[in-house]
Amino acid sequence: MSMHEPLLGDYPIPEETARIARQVFPKGNVYMQLRDHFGMLYNNADFAHLFAREGQPALAPARLALVTVMQYMEGISDRQAADFVRDRISWKYALGLPLDDPGFDFSVLSEFRARLLTSDAERLLFDTVLELFRQEGLLKARGKQRSDSTAVLGAVRMLHRLEHVGETLRHALNTLAHLAPAWLRQVADPAWVERYGHRIEQYRFPKAEAQRQALAVTIGQDGYQLLTACWSPDAPDGVRSHPAVETLRRVWLQQYYRSDAAESPEVSLRLTSEQPPSAQIISSPYDPEARYTTKRETRWVGYKLHLTETCDDETPNLITHVATTPAPQADCTMTAPIQEALAAKELLPQEHYLDRGYVDADHIVQSARTHQIELVGPVITDPSWQARTPGGISLAQFVLDWEAQQAICPRGIASQSWSPAQDQHGNEMIVIHFPRSACRACDDQANCTKAKDGARTLSVRPQAHHEAIQMTRTQQQTGAFRKKYRRRAGIEGTFTQANRRCDLRHARYIGLAKVRLQHLITAIALNLFRALAWLAEVPRAQTRTSAFAKLMG
Incomplete structure (x- = not known):
């Protein structure tokens, strides 16, 4: 296939199409507003590298890209989308087509998606629209953003x-x-x-x-x-x-x-x-990349989706990054890649709101050191038995003198050794030993250690990591932190909106690459709805409260 369409053609709306559309929709509708505010979204030049210079002429890729996005805005199949191009006046308006245009065969849409994947151009759809929002002043860097993940069921059944x-x-x-x-x-x-x-x-x-x-x-x-x-x-x-x-x-x-x-x-x-771990084991022959995993009481075979969106009060909430991974991949492995991707787009936030699964000491330190980002999110509480026992002497009660390389316990006993080490994951650690004789003579020994030799041992991270985790554990117990952290909860509404409009939690296709493309187009559809609502000054919806909760409140 070759592209004979003009590279920068904006496909003006035919006069008759515009007249009839405005007569039928005097106030416009979402697709007419999309065209009026943002034009065609794409240019043929964006996709020129996907086509040969010679051969059978291809349909205009800018139009196919816009149809693909509108298809997800409607949540319809390829066949339905092709029919909409033929019989929907507002779609002809958005695409700049005459009313008698016969459209195209629905198979063209799957061929266009395959062409995007073959050339690794799937992110072109998403990033082009983000740049358009930036030019319109709807998107800015160094604000507030939040990330979270959700389960995505593969297009296969779970097999015994x-x-x-x-x-x-x-x-x-x-x-x-x-x-x-x-x-x-x-x-x-x-x-x-x-x-x-x-x-x-x-x-x-x-x-x-x-x-x-x-x-x-x-x-x-x-x-x-x-x-x-x-x-x-x-x-x-x-x-x-x-x-x-x-x-x-x-x-x-x-x-x-x-x-x-x-x-x-x-x-x-x-x-x-x-057997191999679930991250490696094939769960279905029909989608070899889908994986089985569990999260609390939920079990599924498929993938996991990570969305990052802006959450400033003065701009619309727009999705800035989409990542689709195998289902077993832990959230904590995605914190750094998300921030690196945002840095490449020059869309890094000043504050990044995350749940506990994304936050640990390394992320807190590296986010601040590398990208000057404040991570706002809870960390895992001290898992030691001392921290969970009333009267127990936990790590937080020891004073660490980093320059002298010495720890002081609550009873004033100083440590006798301070040794660098590594944990089972290769992370740098410091192992601190207290004198056996002093610990055995201490009245608080039963609340401090259960070691066979009777001496307390501490394992701590390097200074920056230790202080970051201890400070976060202290802050997350305060009312000020809980009030600030409420901003993260809004991303749950994004997942709900995407699921209702685009069936987000069900894979439409087979294979990680195709499912990733599905999620990118879904994010574009949501962003367009939100941008248009913001421009029309539609107020943001409030969190819904059940009838019973309203009654009892």
Whole structure:
């Protein structure tokens, strides 16, 4: 495909389209307002690098990009979006199309998204609109921003372990039936038709545990038989390297153990303790990048979405960063990447509001040192038994003399050693030992230590990290902190709005890259709604209160 459209064409609205649209919508609607305030959003020049110089002419990418955004604003499918282009006056107004324009086939939209992903241009859609907001004065750096994450269900069902291995083998067989039918007919066992010719579901399995284990072994043996055939010299080209076969190989490595006996190798399911961590284990053959995880009582297979948005009083709340990760990835691993991405866009905040999952001593120190950002969020409380026991002597009660490299306990006893060390994660630590004789003679020993030798030992982070964590623990107990921290809660409303309008918590596509693109376009849609509402001086909605809470309040 090649682009023959003008690079900077703004596609003026045809006179007849404008006249009829304003007659039908005398006050305008959201799509007419979008065009009036922000124009086409995109230029063809933004996407010129995605197309060849010669070939069949492509539809104007600026229009396709705008249709894609409006599709998410409506929360509709590709087919519905293509129909809207044909029969919605306001969409023709926004796109600068005549009323009799026939539109295009709905498959063009998926092809356009694929082109964006192939060229790693998906963030172009999002960042272009952010720059437009900046030019309009709706977005500024060094204000207040907040981040949080939410679960995103993959477009696959959650599988029991036996269902998982059965479906993985069935998926490979169905794929090979299209790729190399004649070869598969020769190597396949006729008994496989009964075992894998239909969807693998729990109710089809035997009830007795011994029979279920035997079935698991049979599936394992069948899978190894197919893999051996795929790796044989007689296998057709493309069989061994096909993603479905590679997924089968990886799942069998994760789920099964096979002995090295040459004549009759034994196959058995691996113990749970022998399996990889959830961040690595494939949960479904239909989306190998979706992962299983839990958060409190919630369990899901899919992804996790991190949103960052502005939360200043004098500007609209606009999403500035979108990150989609595998579901098991911890929130704390995203604090630094989020800030680095905001720095690259010159959109760093002065105050960054986060929940406990994103904040630790390293983040507090590095945010202030590297980006001059104040992290506003609670940290984990002291997990030691002393801090949780009334009368216990916790770390916070010791005085640390960093220059003298000495600690003083509440009884005035000085430490006898101060040694650099590392914890199990490689973080720098300082291990402080107190004299055994002094601790044994102390009346508060029972409230201070349970060590077998009777001496108290402290493990603390370097000075900057220790003081940051202790100061934050003290501040988060105050009313002033709780009042300031209320600002973070507003991002929950963003997730609710995105879920209602764009079904945010359900992946529409398969694969991390496509789901990330879904989230970027969702963020654009929300930003446009909010920017237009702000320009129309629509007041922000207040937090909803239930009827019962209002009554009792």
